Amino acid sequence: MNLLYSLIIGGIAGLLAGLIRKGEGFGFFGNIIVGLIGGFLGGVIFGALGVDGDGFIGNLIVSTIGAVVFLWLVGLFKK
Numbered sequence: 001m002n003l004l005y006s007l008i009i010g011g012i013a014g015l016l017a018g019l020i021r022k023g024e025g026f027g028f029f030g031n032i033i034v035g036l037i038g039g040f041l042g043g044v045i046f047g048a049l050g051v052d053g054d055g056f057i058g059n060l061i062v063s064t065i066g067a068v069v070f071l072w073l074v075g076l077f078k079k
Contacts, residue, residue, distance in 0.1 A: 009059050010035030016060075017067035021075075035067050042066020 011028075014035030018026070026034060042062040046053060053062035 006036065006039065007032060009056070009063050010039055013038055013060060013063035013067045016064045017071050020064070020068050021071045034070060035063055038065075038067025038070045039063035040066065041070050045069070 011032040012035065014026075014031030014033070015028075017034060017038060018031050039059070039062065042053075042065050045066060046062050053059050
């Protein structure tokens with residue numbers, strides 16, 4: 001169940017990050033991967049700051065911000 005929850009959060013976060021970054025997404029399955037990496041990255045960033053995203057909305061916000069940061073980093077190396 002935890003894996004399914006992570007995939008759902010990751011998929012939504014990746015799709016939102018692709019929309020926020022104006023078309024820098026990687027398609028549906030790519031966005032799920034971006035969202036999962038973003039969830040990990042967001043957890044590390046927010047964990048270092050002492051902020052924790054609890055619940056569905058909190059996890060979604062943390063994952064989306066992490067995915068946006070990840071897409072920004074990928075954009076730096078892509079150019």
